[in-house]
Amino acid sequence: MVVPALEVDALRKSFGRRQAVDGMTFDIRAGELFGFVGSNGAGKTTTMRIILGVLTPDAGEVRWLGRPVDFAARRQFGYMPEERGLYPRMKVGEHLRYLGELHGLPPAAARAAAGRWIERLELSSCASEEVQNLSLGNQQRVQLAAALVHGPKALVLDEPFSGLDPVAVDVMRDVLAERAADRVTVMFSSHQLSLVERVCDRVGIVGGGRLIACGTVKELSEDADRRLLVDAPAAGEDWAAGLAGVEVVSREGTRTRLRLAKGADDQRVLHAALATGPVSAFVPEHPSLTELYRDLVARTRPPEEDAGETAGAGATAGATAGAGPSAGNRTEGGER
Numbered sequence: 302m303v304v305p306a307l308e309v310d311a312l313r314k315s316f317g318r319r320q321a322v323d324g325m326t327f328d329i330r331a332g333e334l335f336g337f338v339g340s341n342g343a344g345k346t347t348t349m350r351i352i353l354g355v356l357t358p359d360a361g362e363v364r365w366l367g368r369p370v371d372f373a374a375r376r377q378f379g380y381m382p383e384e385r386g387l388y389p390r391m392k393v394g395e396h397l398r399y400l401g402e403l404h405g406l407p408p409a410a411a412r413a414a415a416g417r418w419i420e421r422l423e424l425s426s427c428a429s430e431e432v433q434n435l436s437l438g439n440q441q442r443v444q445l446a447a448a449l450v451h452g453p454k455a456l457v458l459d460e461p462f463s464g465l466d467p468v469a470v471d472v473m474r475d476v477l478a479e480r481a482a483d484r485v486t487v488m489f490s491s492h493q494l495s496l497v498e499r500v501c502d503r504v505g506i507v508g509g510g511r512l513i514a515c516g517t518v519k520e521l522s523e524d525a526d527r528r529l530l531v532d533a534p535a536a537g538e539d540w541a542a543g544l545a546g547v548e549v550v551s552r553e554g555t556r557t558r559l560r561l562a563k564g565a566d567d568q569r570v571l572h573a574a575l576a577t578g579p580v581s582a583f584v585p586e587h588p589s590l591t592e593l594y595r596d597l598v599a600r601t602r603p604p605e606e607d608a609g610e611t612a613g614a615g616a617t618a619g620a621t622a623g624a625g626p627s628a629g630n631r632t633e634g635g636e637r
């Protein structure tokens with residue numbers, strides 16, 4: 302059995318009448334890159350703040366290596382907060398050394414670690430600059446260095462990729478992959494789903510303050526509706542209409558994209574297509590994480606949802622009841 306390194310167990314947190322986190326449960330293994338995605342206001346930042354001890358939960362627990370997280374455990378965590386937390390007037394090198402020492406490194410080790418991360422994150426040319434004079438992207442690299450300088454065993458990063466140029470994205474992605482290869486537990490939130498799909502081992506999709514799906518992209522797509530691309534050159538517009546469990550997603554020329562609900566028979570679709578004449582393509586398609594995400598959010602959105610202010614928080618609140626502590630993998634109600 303693989304023992305999780307970080308466990309988030311049934312967290313709840315409200316701000317006044319707003320339930321920001323509502324039974325959040327998942328775990329992450331050592332060496333795993335875990336993507337934390339969800340609509341605006343879904344509860345990602347609040348969860349990360351609770352993990353780091355910046356906020357206290359109303360209920361639930363965070364465990365590190367099987368024990369409730371305490372101060373000593375949190376010293377092994379590296380955090381990149383959403384609001385970014387650097388002292389603008391400190392110089393980059395000085396700042397990183399200071400943070401290293403603050404996390405308990407002896408001065409020489411803090412200096413060496415700061416130098417290493419400055420080099421690795423390609424910050425050498427601005428090591429003597431004040432943080433406030435750096436571009437936003439470079440400030441973000443410094444922020445990552447700040448999360449890494451003390452050699453943490455877990456990284457919790459709130460939208461580390463937002464606002465980065467493509468080269469900086471590559472650097473950030475490579476560093477996170479290297480850390481994971483070094484058995485560090487890495488969790489990050491992002492709205493860049495194609496990047497999350499490329500980078501992460503597993504993805505947790507958050508809605509209404511809890512996890513509505515979790516797993517590898519492959520696992521998530523196995524739980525989703527199947528998709529088919531059918532090219533039937535002689536078929537009329539509505540050749541697939543009326544097939545049980547089949548929805549026409551799009552039609553371009555002679556090609557029809559279909560979504561098949563669970564239990565729908567793809568052989569009936571093939572028969573229906575062949576009944577129109579030749580079939581030059583009949584191809585199962587694998588949905589991207591973006592498509593899976595859209596489907597999931599649409600599937601779990603309550604009909605009375607107010608699409609206003611809290612679209613993310615409201616999007617799934619009504620549909621996730623039952624996703625308790627065991628909803629740790631795949632979509633709610635799906636196989637584990």
Ligand SMILES: Nc1ncnc2c1ncn2[C@@H]1O[C@H](COP(=O)(O)OP(=O)(O)OP(=O)(O)O)[C@@H](O)[C@H]1O
Nearest residue numbers: 316321339340341342343344345346347348611614
């Ligand atoms: N300090 C606070 N006081 C009041 N409400 C808060 C506070 N922090 C968060 N909230 C509310 O809790 C809900 C969850 O917010 P949170 O920041 O965790 O979402 P998120 O998933 O990180 O969103 P985003 O993707 O936009 O960053 C939102 O409705 C938000 O307005």
